[in-house]
Amino acid sequence: MDASDIEKDLSKIHYTEDQILAKLRELAGRIERDYEGKDLLMVGVLRGAVMVMADLARSFGRHVEMDWMAISSYGSGTKSSGVVRIQKDLDTDITNRHVLIVEDIIDTGLTLSWLVSNLESRKPASLELCTAFVKPDAAKMAVPVKYVGLELPDEFVVGYGLDYAEKYRNLRCVATLAPHVYS
Ligand SMILES: O=P(O)(O)OC[C@H]1O[C@H](OP(=O)(O)OP(=O)(O)O)[C@H](O)[C@@H]1O
Numbered sequence: 001m002d003a004s005d006i007e008k009d010l011s012k013i014h015y016t017e018d019q020i021l022a023k024l025r026e027l028a029g030r031i032e033r034d035y036e037g038k039d040l041l042m043v044g045v046l047r048g049a050v051m052v053m054a055d056l057a058r059s060f061g062r063h064v065e066m067d068w069m070a071i072s073s074y075g076s077g078t079k080s081s082g083v084v085r086i087q088k089d090l091d092t093d094i095t096n097r098h099v100l101i102v103e104d105i106i107d108t109g110l111t112l113s114w115l116v117s118n119l120e121s122r123k124p125a126s127l128e129l130c131t132a133f134v135k136p137d138a139a140k141m142a143v144p145v146k147y148v149g150l151e152l153p154d155e156f157v158v159g160y161g162l163d164y165a166e167k168y169r170n171l172r173c174v175a176t177l178a179p180h181v182y183s
C-alpha cells in the first residue's frame with residue numbers, strides 16, 4: 001500500500017502536519033510560561049497521544065518529565081463503548097506534582113472526565129488538561145480544558161495518532177475516514 005492508496009480511504013483532510021505543528025508550538029509557548037519555575041510532569045494517554053506528546057515536548061526549551069497511562073474506551077470501533085478501561089497505570093507517584101494530561105482528542109469527554117477524577121484522587125499539586133483536537137460535544141464537558149488545539153467536526157477522524165482498528169495512526173495529517181472503509 002502506498003500513500004495514494006491511503007488517501008483513497010480519506011474523505012476530507014482537516015489539518016496538515018504544518019498546521020498541527022504550528023498550533024502545538026503555540027500551546028507549548030503558553031505551557032512554558034504558565035509553568036515557569038515549576039517541575040512539570042506531562043501524562044500522555046496511550047496510544048493516541050504519542051505524536052502530540054512527542055511534538056509538544058520537543059517544542060519546549062525546558063526540561064519536562066513524561067509518563068504514560070493506557071486507557072481505552074473505543075476498542076476497535078468508531079463509537080465510545082462508554083466503559084473506560086485502565087490498561088497501563090503511571091509509573092510515577094504524582095502526589096504534590098504539577099501534572100498536565102496530554103490527549104490527542106476530546107470527543108464525548110468520557111475518557112478525560114474519568115481520567116481527571118482518577119488522577120485527582122492521587123492528590124497532585126495541580127492538574128490541567130491539554131488536547132490537540134476537540135469535537136463539538138467536548139464543550140458539554142464538566143471538566144475545563146486549559147490548553148485546546150484545533151477544532152474538528154463531529155465525524156470519525158484518523159491520523160496524527162488517531163486510529164481506526166489500529167491503522168492510520170502514522171498519517172501526518174488529520175482527516176475524516178471515508179465511510180466505505182468501516183461500513
Ligand atoms: O472524549 P472521548 O469520546 O472519550 O474520546 C477520546 C478518546 O478516544 C481516543 O482513545 P481510544 O479509546 O480510541 O484509545 P487509543 O488512544 O488507544 O486509540 C482518544 O485517544 C481519546 O483518549
Ligand SMILES: Nc1nc2[nH]cnc2c(=O)[nH]1
Pocket residue numbers: 074105106107108155156157158162163164
Ligand atoms: N480515531 C479516532 N478516535 C476517536 N476517539 C474519539 N473520537 C475519535 C475519532 O474521531 N477518531
